[in-house]
Structures are given as structure tokens and as C-alpha cells.
Amino acid sequence: MKVAIAGAGVGGLAVGALLAREGYQVEIFDQFETPAPVGSGLMLQETGLTVLAAMGLRAQAEARGSVINRLFGRSVPSGRTVLDVRFKALSASLCAIGIQRSALFTLLYEAACTAGAAFTGGVDITGVDAQGGALLCRAGRRLGPFDLIVDGLGANSPLSMDVSTALPFGALWASVPWPQGEAFNDTALEQRYRTARQMTGIMPSGVPEAGTGPTATYFWSLEGDAYGEWKTRGLSAWQAQAEMLWPETAELVSELGMEDLTFARYRHRTWPRPVEGKLVHIGDSWHATSPQLGQGANMALLDAYGLYLGLRAHPGNLPAALADYLDRRSTHVRLYQVMSFLFTPVYQSRGSLLPALRDWVAAPLSRVPPAPAVLAALVSGSVGRPLHRLKLV
Ligand SMILES: Cc1cc2nc3c(=O)[nH]c(=O)nc-3n(C[C@H](O)[C@H](O)[C@H](O)COP(=O)(O)OP(=O)(O)OC[C@H]3O[C@@H](n4cnc5c(N)ncnc54)[C@H](O)[C@@H]3O)c2cc1C
Numbered sequence: 001m002k003v004a005i006a007g008a009g010v011g012g013l014a015v016g017a018l019l020a021r022e023g024y025q026v027e028i029f030d031q032f033e034t035p036a037p038v039g040s041g042l043m044l045q046e047t048g049l050t051v052l053a054a055m056g057l058r059a060q061a062e063a064r065g066s067v068i069n070r071l072f073g074r075s076v077p078s079g080r081t082v083l084d085v086r087f088k089a090l091s092a093s094l095c096a097i098g099i100q101r102s103a104l105f106t107l108l109y110e111a112a113c114t115a116g117a118a119f120t121g122g123v124d125i126t127g128v129d130a131q132g133g134a135l136l137c138r139a140g141r142r143l144g145p146f147d148l149i150v151d152g153l154g155a156n157s158p159l160s161m162d163v164s165t166a167l168p169f170g171a172l173w174a175s176v177p178w179p180q181g182e183a184f185n186d187t188a189l190e191q192r193y194r195t196a197r198q199m200t201g202i203m204p205s206g207v208p209e210a211g212t213g214p215t216a217t218y219f220w221s222l223e224g225d226a227y228g229e230w231k232t233r234g235l236s237a238w239q240a241q242a243e244m245l246w247p248e249t250a251e252l253v254s255e256l257g258m259e260d261l262t263f264a265r266y267r268h269r270t271w272p273r274p275v276e277g278k279l280v281h282i283g284d285s286w287h288a289t290s291p292q293l294g295q296g297a298n299m300a301l302l303d304a305y306g307l308y309l310g311l312r313a314h315p316g317n318l319p320a321a322l323a324d325y326l327d328r329r330s331t332h333v334r335l336y337q338v339m340s341f342l343f344t345p346v347y348q349s350r351g352s353l354l355p356a357l358r359d360w361v362a363a364p365l366s367r368v369p370p371a372p373a374v375l376a377a378l379v380s381g382s383v384g385r386p387l388h389r390l391k392l393v
Helices: 010-021 046-054 058-064 101-114 224-233 235-245 247-254 296-313 318-347 353-365 371-379
Strands: 002-006 025-029 041-044 066-068 070-075 081-086 096-100 118-120 125-129 134-137 148-151 166-177 188-194 198-204 215-223 262-267 279-281
Touching: 002 010, 010 025, 010 101, 010 296, 041 046, 041 101, 041 215, 041 296, 046 058, 046 296, 058 096, 058 101, 066 198, 081 353, 081 371, 096 101, 096 215, 101 118, 166 224, 198 235, 198 247, 215 224, 215 247, 224 235, 224 262, 235 247, 296 318, 318 353
Parallel strands: 002 025, 002 148, 025 118, 070 188, 148 279
Antiparallel strands: 041 096, 066 096, 070 081, 125 134, 166 215, 166 262, 188 198, 198 215
């Protein structure tokens, strides 16, 4: 069976590795001339880590990442703790792993290549012939025919684009050396908020390459429409704001240049037809959302494994295999899309009602059992029992 994978991202590379190991003839296409990850650090939850374990890659991911035991956020100027998620509230050994995207990419890319998947870069995919099994590319180029096309082109996939919705907020991201001193907890993702209009955070992100030091991912929430103005106003105006919101970050922020900060605009959309003829969508091309709950990469890994299981369970019967994939993944996808949609404005929005409810109602309630365990389950990605559906527990 010839499988084309559009996009060498988290989901595309994972499914490429899994299917190539199973003997499928796998070709992975990406716009990059040479394989490269885009973006900053991300959090691998127990869901994604369990898929990596099934692929034999968990220990390597853990070795390149930082253990995160707690998500912690204070409101400014009150100083109230308004977010406090401790993974151990659910289970003593539960944690997340903060990892640089480049480290995860290298791991998955090497696994796919070692398994025999072929990679072709410099391919700008513009469309698909879902019934004919072909990818359409810029300048009228047509790739195929393939027996199956996997769309792993991410949140801006041109194969699932027309209902795309940009969220009002995004964020500036930077990878930085882990700040020295006692000001930051190297096992916690920590944030500061002023209502929901301003938010900043620091996440431990591991040691991406042997011989280098530990890193952090720094982020600053920004409205999508304000990015132009942010650039025009210049770095020092923003640095003053950032220092006021979280004075301990002053040194870190003062060392950042504009070129160190990448702006990511978030999208929220669920593509209504994840399977169509010989085309199947995985990851953000099926269900994009803001990274507020930190699930996207983990969901892409779960999708990759679900698709692999579906194909393995129904050899030679593509419609049955793809129906099996949807059956394993749809409920979890729907649940987390709804929850991400509800949570995003609590931390990123212009209004003041939601942040007030967050600070004065939700935060105190979140400390009352069983709320701590429920929150830990939510953030670890396990609501809806996705690993059971994939027979990974
Ligand atoms: C700033 C930020 C922080 C995040 N933090 C987290 C986190 O902490 N935890 C978490 O789980 N998730 C996080 N996410 C979400 C996560 O990154 C995505 O959900 C995940 O990468 C989706 O994987 P994917 O395989 O669907 O697509 P991607 O990983 O986005 O890969 C898409 C690939 O397709 C290629 N491509 C795109 N368009 C074309 C084209 N037209 N032609 C050819 N190639 C193309 C791209 O080059 C890329 O390689 C974050 C996202 C952002 C933006």
C-alpha cells in the first residue's frame, strides 16, 4: 500500500514511522527544503508520552525534556494564585515533559527515516484529489496516485481550510537558556495574568541537544491584530510592560531581540469531514485550537496511533480502516475541542467578566476535592479515556 503523508510535523512523522515499520510504502512531503521544526517548546502529556512509549521513543523524549509537575499562575496585581494544577493530584507518578520542538522533531524524523519512509522537501501542497489519491502542488505539479493520503499539514492546511477561524489572540514565543537563580521553578510551567488581556509564562523545555544547557520557552500573549503595532512601538516599550507584569523576568526579557520572538496566531476549528475517499486528516488539520490546554501535539500523536491501529485491524479494506480510526478518536477530539474553546478566553480575551470569575470563583473552587484531580486529568489529556480507545492501557 502506497501512503503519501502531507506534512512532516508531529502527526505526519509519527504516522510515517508507524506505517513504514509495518511495511507500508511511505512518502512524506513538506514545504521545507530540508526537514526542520517550526516553533518553540511544547508540553508532552501522558497521552502523547504513551504513544511515544509504544513507538519505543519515550525514554529518548524524556532524556531531551524537562519534567513538569505543576502548572501555576498568579493574577497581577492581586498576587492571587488562580491556576494551580498538580499532576500528582491524579497519580503520584504523573507528570508532563517540556521539550523543544526541534528535539521531538529529530526523534520522530529519525524514527520515520530508519523505518524506511522517504522524505521529499520543497513541496508546496495546494490541494488534493481525494478520490484519485493525488496531491496537487504549486505550478500544477501532481503527486500520485497513492492508496492513501494523510493530511498532516497542521492548522493552516489547504486541504481543510475553508472553515478556518483565527482566534483574536496569539502569542510571541522564544526559546531561551534556563534563567539562573531562584526566581523560577524548574519543574513548573508558571504564568502571570493581568485580567485576560495580558499573559506571560515560562516553561522548562529540556536540553534539546547533547552538550548544551537547559532551556526555557518564554511566551507573551498578544492580540493578532496588535502584532503590527507591537513591532512599530519597538522592543523597549514592550519590555517595560513585560517587566511590570512579572518583574522577575526583567533580565530574561532585556536579552531578547525582536528576531528572537516568533508570533503565532492561534486558530480554532474542527474539520467536519476528517475522512473523504482516500484522504484522511490527522492533528491540527482535523482539529486546530489554541495551545491553552497544551494538547495539540499529544492529540496529533494519538491520531497517528489511531490511524495506524485502524489500518492494521482492517488490512486491504480502507473504508473500514478509516471508520475504525474515527471511531477510536472522534469522542476525545470533540471533548477537547469544546474544552479548549471554553478555556481559551479565560486566559486570553478582552473582557473582564471571565477573568473575574476565574480569580474569585473558579480558583477557590479548584482547590476543593475532587477538582484538583479533575484538573490534572484534564491537563494530562486523559478525559474521555483516549488511551483505552487505542488499547494503550
Ligand atoms: C506557539 C505554540 C505552542 C504550542 N504548545 C503546545 C504544547 O505545549 N503542547 C501541545 O501538545 N501542543 C502545543 N501546540 C500545538 C502543537 O504544536 C500542534 O498541535 C501540533 O504541532 C500539530 O501537529 P500536526 O502534525 O498536526 O502539524 P504540525 O506539527 O504543525 O506540522 C505541519 C507540517 O506541515 C507542513 N506544511 C504546512 N503547510 C504546508 C504546505 N502547504 N505544503 C507543504 N507542507 C506544509 C509544515 O511545514 C509542518 O512541517 C502549540 C502550538 C503553538 C503554535
